Each structure stands twice: as C-alpha cells, then as structure tokens.
Amino acid sequence: MPIEFSRRTFLVGGTLVPAVSLFGSVDDKAAAPWYRKTFLWGQTNINEADPPHYDLDFWRSYWKKTGVEGIIVNAGGIVAYYPSANPLHHRARFLGDRDLFGDVLKAARADGLVVLARMDCNRAHEDFYQAHPDWFAQTVNGQTVRAADLYVTCIQSPYYDEYIPELLREIAGRYHPEGFADNSWSGLERDTICHCPYCRKKFQAASGQDLPSRPDWDDPVYRDWIQWNYTRRTEVWDLYNRVAREAGGKDCLWIGMLADNPAYEARRFRDLKAICSRSQMVLLDHQGRNASEGFENNTDAGKRLHGLLGWEKLMPESMAMYTRNPSFRKAANAPAEAKLWMLEGVAGGIQTWWHHVGAVQEDRRQFDLAAELTRWAGANRKFLTNRQPVASIGLVWSQANADFYGRDQAEVLTTLPYRGFVRALVGARLPYIPVHADHIEREAPQLSLLILPWLGAMSDAQVESVRKFAQKGGSLLVSGETGMCDEWGKARTNWPLAEMLGVDTSDGPKREAGKRTGANHSYLRLLPDMESGGRHEVLNGFEKTNILAFGGSLVAVKARGDASVVATYIPDFPVYPPETSWMREPRTDRPCMVARRLPQGGRALYLAADVDRAYASWGLPDHAQFLANGIRWAAGRTLPLRVAGPGVLDCNLYAQDSALILHIVNLTISIAWPGAARDVVQVGPLTVEVRRQAGSSLSKCRSLVTSKPLVVSVDGDWAKVELPSLAYHDVLVFE
Ligand SMILES: [Zn+2]
Numbered sequence: 001m002p003i004e005f006s007r008r009t010f011l012v013g014g015t016l017v018p019a020v021s022l023f024g025s026v027d028d029k030a031a032a033p034w035y036r037k038t039f040l041w042g043q044t045n046i047n048e049a050d051p052p053h054y055d056l057d058f059w060r061s062y063w064k065k066t067g068v069e070g071i072i073v074n075a076g077g078i079v080a081y082y083p084s085a086n087p088l089h090h091r092a093r094f095l096g097d098r099d100l101f102g103d104v105l106k107a108a109r110a111d112g113l114v115v116l117a118r119m120d121c122n123r124a125h126e127d128f129y130q131a132h133p134d135w136f137a138q139t140v141n142g143q144t145v146r147a148a149d150l151y152v153t154c155i156q157s158p159y160y161d162e163y164i165p166e167l168l169r170e171i172a173g174r175y176h177p178e179g180f181a182d183n184s185w186s187g188l189e190r191d192t193i194c195h196c197p198y199c200r201k202k203f204q205a206a207s208g209q210d211l212p213s214r215p216d217w218d219d220p221v222y223r224d225w226i227q228w229n230y231t232r233r234t235e236v237w238d239l240y241n242r243v244a245r246e247a248g249g250k251d252c253l254w255i256g257m258l259a260d261n262p263a264y265e266a267r268r269f270r271d272l273k274a275i276c277s278r279s280q281m282v283l284l285d286h287q288g289r290n291a292s293e294g295f296e297n298n299t300d301a302g303k304r305l306h307g308l309l310g311w312e313k314l315m316p317e318s319m320a321m322y323t324r325n326p327s328f329r330k331a332a333n334a335p336a337e338a339k340l341w342m343l344e345g346v347a348g349g350i351q352t353w354w355h356h357v358g359a360v361q362e363d364r365r366q367f368d369l370a371a372e373l374t375r376w377a378g379a380n381r382k383f384l385t386n387r388q389p390v391a392s393i394g395l396v397w398s399q400a401n402a403d404f405y406g407r408d409q410a411e412v413l414t415t416l417p418y419r420g421f422v423r424a425l426v427g428a429r430l431p432y433i434p435v436h437a438d439h440i441e442r443e444a445p446q447l448s449l450l451i452l453p454w455l456g457a458m459s460d461a462q463v464e465s466v467r468k469f470a471q472k473g474g475s476l477l478v479s480g481e482t483g484m485c486d487e488w489g490k491a492r493t494n495w496p497l498a499e500m501l502g503v504d505t506s507d508g509p510k511r512e513a514g515k516r517t518g519a520n521h522s523y524l525r526l527l528p529d530m531e532s533g534g535r536h537e538v539l540n541g542f543e544k545t546n547i548l549a550f551g552g553s554l555v556a557v558k559a560r561g562d563a564s565v566v567a568t569y570i571p572d573f574p575v576y577p578p579e580t581s582w583m584r585e586p587r588t589d590r591p592c593m594v595a596r597r598l599p600q601g602g603r604a605l606y607l608a609a610d611v612d613r614a615y616a617s618w619g620l621p622d623h624a625q626f627l628a629n630g631i632r633w634a635a636g637r638t639l640p641l642r643v644a645g646p647g648v649l650d651c652n653l654y655a656q657d658s659a660l661i662l663h664i665v666n667l668t669i670s671i672a673w674p675g676a677a678r679d680v681v682q683v684g685p686l687t688v689e690v691r692r693q694a695g696s697s698l699s700k701c702r703s704l705v706t707s708k709p710l711v712v713s714v715d716g717d718w719a720k721v722e723l724p725s726l727a728y729h730d731v732l733v734f735e
Contacts (some may be wrong), residue, residue, distance in 0.1 A: 006626060020573040033251040034070070034178045035281040038114045039381050041316040041353035042068040045118075045364040048079055050359040051100045052193050053500075054061055056107050059359070066371045067378045068353060070114035070316075072181050072733035073099045076167050077120035077325065078150065081280075085170060088128045088163070104173055116173050116255075120183040121164050123150040135159040137187075137194040139176075145192060145564050152615035155187030156198040160236055165243040168254065172247035180244055181283055185256035186233050190267045193225065193478065203228060217407045223488055226403060229269040237275055257285040257318070260301030261293075262399040263410035272399055273436060273730035276308035284317035287341075288324035288676050292419050292616045295344045295667055296426040298648050303389060303652075304397070307443075311388055316351040321366040327674030329357040332366035336669065336677040341372050343729045345386060347652045352377055372555045380704045383661050383733055384700020387654035392448040392638040393631065394435035395421055396455055398462070400436070404489035405456030405481070412613070414630040419451035420612035423619075426667075429643045429651045430635070440465040447474065448638035451631065453612050459487040460519055470500055475602040475634045479612050501606040502563025502596030519551035519618065522611060523570035523583075524592050536566045536595055537607070538629045548622045552614040555589060557606070569609065593630070605634045640691045642718070647683030647726070659697040660734040662688065666726050683724030689718045690734055697735075704731040 030037075044059060063071065069267045074081045080089045082101040092100070104686055105115050128151070129144070130135055135157040137145040158565040158587040168180060188194055195211055202328055203211050203225065210221040214611075217379050220491065227237060240254035248424040258272065259265055269315075276282060288303055300319075305315060319342050323331045338507060354370040360365070397418055425432045434468050435443045450469055470476055478574070483497040498504055526539050542548065547570065569590040574580040592609035607630065615623035632639075641653050647668040654661045670679040692698045698719035701710040709734070710721040719734055 016705070017633035024178065026578060028473045032244070033280075034114045035251070035253060035314060036312075038070040038178075039351055039385070040068045040378050041065070041070045041072070041315065041351060042066060042370075043118070043353060043355050044359055045317060045355065045357045046074045046081065046100070046359050047357070048095075050504050051081070051092055051098050054100055054104070054359040054412055056103065056537075058470070058523045059104075060107055060111060062367060063108070063113065066374045068113065068354075068374070069378075070116065071104075071108055072116045072118045072176075072353075073101055073104045073108070074504055075119060075171050075175075075177070075180075077118075077164075077182070078123055078125075079120070082169065082171070082175075085165075086166060086424040088131060089126070090125045090128070090169060101124040101171075102175060102203070108336045110290060114637050116179050116181040117175065118181050118183065119164070119167070119185070120180040121153075121160070121183040122187060123147055123152045124159075125150060131158075132159070134197050135530045135592045136196065137161075137192065138196045140193060140195050142195070143414040145188065145194070145703075148450045148570060152188060154194050154196045154198055155232055155236065156194070156202050157196065158198075160187070160396050161239070165239070168240060169247040171623075172244060172252060176249070178249060179248070179253035179255060180240070182240070182254065182256045185236070185240075186268045186270050190226070190229070190269065208350075215408070216403070217489060220602045223404070223698075226269070230271045230274075233269045234271055234274045234278075238278070249445050253280055255279070255281060256284045257283050258305070259286045260284065260304060261286075261299075261396060261415060263415045264405055266402040266406070267398055267411060273308050273438065276305060279309065279313075281314050281316075282309055283353075284315060284512065287318055287355070288321040288327075288675065289341070290418060294423065294674075295340045295665070295677075296422060297419070298341055298344040298350065299348035299665070300422050300434060302345055302350040306349045307434055307436060307439065311349065312386055314351050314385065318353050318355045319345065319370075321354050321356050323675070330361065331362060333369060333371055334676060336679050338369040339373060339673065339728060340665065340667065340669070340677055340680070342370070343665050344650060345665065346377055346728075347650065347665050349387075350387070372496045376705070380731065383656065383704060383731065387656040388432045388659060389431070390433040390446075390640050390655050390660065391433045392446065392651040393425065393430060393432040393635055394440070394443055394447045395425070395432050395448055396435050396437050396440065396452045396730055398437040398455065398457075400459075400487055401455050404487060405454075407489065413456070414415060414454055416616040417610060420616035420623075421451055421453050421627065422547045424612075424615060424624050426650045427624050427629065427648065428628035428631065428648055429641065430628070430639065431641050431651060431653045438468060444469050444474065448479060449475045449631070449635040451477045452479065454482060454610070456481040456483075457485045457487050457489045458483045462487075466497065467500065470602055470604070472596055473601040475604065475636060476500065477600070477607070477630055477634045479607040480610055498557075498597065498719060499560075501604050502560045502593065503557040503591070503594050503606050503608070504560055505558070519614075520572040521575045521581075522550045522552070522554075522572045522635045524548040524550045524567045524611075525570050525587065526567050527565060536564055537564055538593065538626075538633045539596060540629055541625055542622075548626060549608055549620060549679065550611065551618070552610040553612075554592065555608045556590055557594070557608050559591050559594045560596075563594045565593070566595050567592040567609070583692040595633070603636065605630050638686065642689040643686060645684060645686035645723075647681070647686075649683075649686075649726075653690065655693065657695065660690050660693070660696075660698060662690060662732045662734070663729065664723075664726060664732070665729045666687075682725055682727050684723060686723040686726060687720065688723055688732065689720045691717050693721055700735045702733055704733060705729065
C-alpha cells in the first residue's frame with residue numbers, strides 16, 4: 001500500500017501506465033474511431049437569422065487557421081437548419097430553401113473534418129404545443145411550463161421517446177454525421193415538479209406513489225422522485241445512443257452536454273458517474289468562472305471527469321471566445337481570459353473547442369484568440385492525452401452529497417468547501433486528484449492523503465473505504481459534517497469517523513447546515529500562545545500571532561485524550577462601532593482544528609471550523625496558509641513535486657510510460673476580477689523538482705512551449721531543473 005511515496009509506491013501506481021498507453025497516442029492510430037483521435041474542436045453556434053449570411057469560405061479558412069479536426073454544426077431540435085420531413089420540426093426563420101446544415105457538413109467533409117450534428121431538445125413552438133399539448137411540462141396547478149415564447153417539453157413524454165429519435169434517424173440516415181451533440185437535453189430542472197399525464201402515470205408505475213406536490217428532502221417520496229428523475233436522464237442517454245448506433249453505425253455516438261459542478265448537475269439530474277461510465281466521450285459545457293471558481297476550476301473539471309470517464313478517452317470542452325460573466329455573446333473575450341481558461345482545461349486533460357455564437361461577428365477580435373494555442377496543442381497532442389495524473393493527495397467528492405446533504409443549498413454546503421481546498425492546493429502547488437467517494441479503494445494505491453471536504457452524506461460503504469484507507473496507513477483531512485449523515489442526508493445517530501479523528505460529539509452529531517448567513521466576526525485562537533512555543537507544525541508561519549480571522553461556522557465537537565487541539569474558537573463579537581469591538585469571550589474550549597496520529601502510521605486532521613468554505617468565499621491569505629499547512633502535515637513526506645519561485649502557479653503532473661509531464665499554468669494575473677483577466681505577469685526563475693519513478697532516469701527535460709532542452713540535475717529521488725521565466729504556461733517533459 002501507498003502511504004510512503006516511495007519508489008515502490010510509484011511502481012504500484014506506475015503499473016497503470018503501460019496498460020493505458022496500449023491505446024497509443026491520439027495521432028498514431030489511424031484505424032481508431034473518430035472519438036479517440038479527433039483532438040481539436042470548434043463550433044459556430046448559428047441562430048435563426050444566420051442562414052442567409054453564413055459565409056462558408058470564411059469559416060473554412062478559420063477551421064484551417066485553428067487546425068480543428070471536428071466541428072459541431074446546428075442541425076435540429078427546437079429549430080431545424082435542414083429541410084426536415086417532419087412538419088413539426090420548426091424550420092429556422094430565415095432558412096428559406098437552404099440546407100445550411102447539409103452545406104456546412106459537406107464543406108467540412110471536403111476539408112476532412114468530423115461533424116457532430118448539434119441538437120437542442122427541450123422546448124418547442126406554439127404549433128407543436130397545439131398538436132401535442134400533453135407532451136409539455138405542467139406545474140402542480142396544471143399550468144404549462146413556458147420559457148419566453150416557447151413551450152417546455154416533458155422528458156417523460158413521447159417527445160423524447162418518439163419525436164427526437166425520429167429526428168436522429170432522419171439526420172443520421174440523410175447526412176451520416178459521426179455523432180450528435182445535444183445542448184439542453186436533460187429536460188426540466190429540479191425546481192419544478194412536472195405533473196403532466198406522463199409523469200403522473202410513470203411515477204405511479206415506478207414507485208406506487210403519487211407525485212410529490214412540493215420539494216421536501218425529508219420525505220422519502222420526494223427522494224424517490226429525485227432518483228426516478230436521474231434514472232430517466234440516464235435512460236434517455238442510453239436510448240439516444242442506441243438510436244444513433246442503429247441509424248448511424250456502430251461508432252455513431254449521441255452525447256449530451258455536461259458541466260463539471262456536481263451541484264449544478266444535481267439540479268439537472270445528470271448523473272456524472274453513471275453517464276461517464278457508459279460513454280466513449282463526453283462533451284463539457286463549462287465556460288465561465290466566478291468569484292469562487294477561478295481558472296483552476298477548469299483543470300479540476302478535467303481531472304474530476306477523467307477520473308470517471310478514464311484517461312484514455314477524450315473530453316472536448318466548449319470554450320467561449322466571447323465574454324462570459326456576464327455573458328456578452330457578441331463581444332470578444334479578453335485574450336488573457338480566453339487563453340488561461342483554455343490552458344487550464346488542457347492541463348486537466350481537456351481538448352479545446354472554440355465556441356462562437358452566431359455566424360456573423362462584428363467584433364473580429366474573437367477570431368484571434370484560439371489559433372496559436374490550438375495549433376500548439378495539436379502539435380503536442382502526444383503528451384496531452386493517454387497519461388495518468390501523479391498525485392499523492394485525493395480530494396473526495398460525490399454528486400449524491402450535493403443532492404442529499406447539500407439539498408437546496410448545495411453550492412454553499414458542498415461546492416464552496418471543495419473549491420476552498422482546490423484553491424489552497426493549487427496555491428501551495430500540491431498536485432492532487434479528485435476522487436469520487438465510490439472510487440476511494442480504486443485510487444488508494446497511489447494516495448497517501450484523502451481530503452474529505454464537508455462530505456456530509458456518505459454511504460456505509462464509502463465510510464468503510466475511508467476506514468480501510470486509514471487502516472492501511474493512509475492519512476485523513478476531514479472537514480465539517482463529513483460522514484455525519486447517511487447517503488440520503490439523514491443524520492446518523494453515531495458519527496462513524498469520530499474516533500479515527502480523535503473527536504467526539506457530546507450528544508450525537510450536530511447538523512449545522514443552513515445556519516450560514518455570510519461572514520461573522522469570529523476568530524481562531526492558535527494554541528498554545530505564541531510566547532509558549534512548541535506549537536503544532538500546522539501553525540507554521542503564524543509565529544507572530546495568537547489569532548486568525550475566521551468568520552465562518554463551527555461543528556461542535558470535543559477532542560479525545562489522544563488528540564491535540566491546534567486551534568479553538570473565539571465567538572462573534574461586534575465589528576461596529578469600534579468602541580464595542582472587543583472579545584467578549586477570548587478563550588473557549590471549542591476546538592476548531594484537531595490533529596491526531598493514527599495507530600497505523602497515518603495522520604488525521606479534523607477541521608471543525610469551515611475555513612475551507614470561508615477561503616472559497618473571501619480568499620483570505622491566512623486561510624490559504626492554514627489549509628495548506630494542514631494538507632502538508634497530513635500528506636507527510638509523500639509529495640511528488642516541488643516548485644520554488646514567485647507567482648500563482650497551477651502545477652499538474654502526469655506519468656506517460658516512463659516519462660513525467662508537468663503542466664505549469666501561470667495564474668499571476670494583473671486583474672483578478674472574475675471574467676476580466678487582462679494580462680499575465682511573467683514570473684521566474686522557477687526551480688522545479690519532480691520525484692523520480694522507479695525505473696526511470698529522468699535525466700532529460702525539454703519544454704513543449706519553448707522547444708528547448710533544460711539542464712537536469714539529479715539528486716537522489718529528485719530531478720531538478722531551473723526554468724528561467726514563465727509567461728502563460730509551460731509543459732515540461734522529463735524522460
Ligand atoms: Zn412530465
């Protein structure tokens with residue numbers, strides 16, 4: 001087992017690598033199906049006004065300039081861009097007699113490109129509604145659900161079972177695209193409970209119960225309804241793939257768009273694990289960032305979903321060449337913004353897919369954003385696919401946690417703590433992999449530390465896999481209410497992780513969920529006082545303070561005798577007026593962080609104070625250091641990478657055969673306002689050290705960005721290079 005990140009450990013992890021590389025690199029397998037070798041993607045998302053103005057010559061030259069190998073072309077669904085035989089298939093308003101889909105497809109074929117027919121199957125026009133009123137979603141009061149002037153279809157109705165398959169067959173039979181991409185395929189979101197005749201009948205048949213009239217997470221019928229909705233989306237995924245294969249051949253795939261954020265997908269009933277496990281390729285639609293989701297979020301997305309899909313498969317992501325956050329579909333994205341988002345995707349194993357909305361653009365700057373990067377990625381594809389992440393830290397997540405623990409506050413309860421740890425890990429340049437809670441045992445051999453951020457809802461099997469990990473010498477960093485509820489979000493009477501973590505709850509686990517209303521004026525007290533010395537190493541760097549700002553919430557626990565309390569809680573006191581701003585209760589015995597050495601050799605750190613959530617919310621540097629210190633202490637001497645030098649750098653390490661590949665993306669940006677990165681500040685020199693794998697010398701290193709070799713000095717287990725400077729990014733290949 002792993003535990004020490006030794007040569008032997010690496011050998012265990014290393015055995016995975018040859019198995020993966022049997023697939024070969026993307027460019028040397030001519031016989032491979034399109035979905036294993038189409039690396040560079042693009043999409044002009046056309047609108048109803050576009051057909052008369054679509055300039056095929058321009059777009060062909062742009063395909064060439066950006067080196068794309070596959071494109072997504074609007075075909076049908078809400079709007080048809082070809083002359084469909086189905087009278088209900090609404091023809092684009094300005095299509096006339098033109099077969100725009102057919103014309104673009106023909107040109108793409110002539111240029112050697114793969115074509116996915118884009119569908120958008122979730123709503124329809126008035127005439128369609130009049131023809132089949134019962135196919136549309138209805139509220140509990142019998143009102144038809146509308147979106148602007150369109151009518152929203154119900155995913156349980158024949159619109160999905162009969163009508164859309166008919167269109168897929170028509171398009172596959174007539175045009176033979178390689179596959180289909182569907183935009184809003186997953187129907188109504190969770191906040192409306194459809195009461196159409198199909199929902200009533202099918203839910204009754206599936207569960208023996210009437211539909212719930214309103215959301216109630218404590219009601220088993222509502223939870224059944226949630227599960228029933230998930231099952232239906234996965235069923236639609238399977239149905240459309242079956243239809244696509246029947247009509248388009250064995251390699252014809254139907255792929256619905258997915259996002260990475262489990263809380264976002266939970267609201268849409270898209271089961272990331274179930275879908276990735278049955279798919280040859282997924283398409284990501286995940287184009288923006290906000291205050292809690294920096295550029296690093298895109299790397300995390302790639303790593304997280306590759307963990308479900310497999311690292312030998314491709315995962316193109318739609319990347320906006322227009323302004324996001326907020327969306328301005330026609331205005332060019334800031335160059336640094338577009339480039340960093342793409343580079344962070346590439347660092348997570350994502351393939352680029354430029355995305356323009358509309359065939360006609362007046363802001364021509366958007367056509368200068370992708371080409372340099374896509375051509376670079378295309379030339380270096382061998383190193384950007386078919387590799388395994390190298391990390392000794394696993395960050396655990398599950399979508400069920402977003403549903404059944406997060407419930408209606410999943411972003412706050414589950415997403416923020418996860419994002420807080422991601423930012424702390426990236427800031428400290430600590431390579432990690434996201435690990436699905438069902439895959440802990442699968443990933444355990446390469447890991448020395450599991451971080452479980454507010455994984456409130458855990459099944460017994462998931463708890464057991466954490467226990468096993470610790471019993472084999474692994475370390476744990478656990479925050480908040482992790483494990484306090486079962487997989488349905490029901491509070492457990494006993495907290496199964498308590499003893500391992502060296503803590504106890506006086507009268508059973510206490511749920512803190514829902515009590516957060518923003519920052520309060522609380523603090524952490526670091527123990528012992530600075531004058532006394534002898535502090536725990538998780539407090540390194542805080543030698544000149546007894547307190548740290550906190551502002552979050554606390555799970556009430558007591559420390560057991562064999563654990564050390566590293567920090568305690570100072571309750572909220574007034575901020576204003578200043579005369580009143582004094583600590584009413586400067587010392588309490590309420591633990592915020594508890595450390596323990598496990599009998600099997602690992603370490604356990606329990607974070608009762610939600611510093612992870614606080615860091616994602618406010619970005620205080622002290623919180624970053626507090627989290628990073630905790631991670632470093634718990635991870636022990638097992639880290640595979642050391643990078644020294646200035647800057648905010650996202651470092652991701654991969655193994656490919658006997659080589660190591662290191663991505664460094666420079667996130668030292670001049671304006672940190674989300675959506676507005678203006679420029680990247682060049683940093684350097686950097687000292688980069690990678691731990692050598694058993695059987696690999698790593699005596700050579702070259703940059704895939706400058707194409708220059710770097711001088712390697714080998715010192716024991718470490719291979720070291722100096723990187724004189726770093727602009728946007730570099731990819732170093734050690735062999
Ligand atoms: Zn319905």
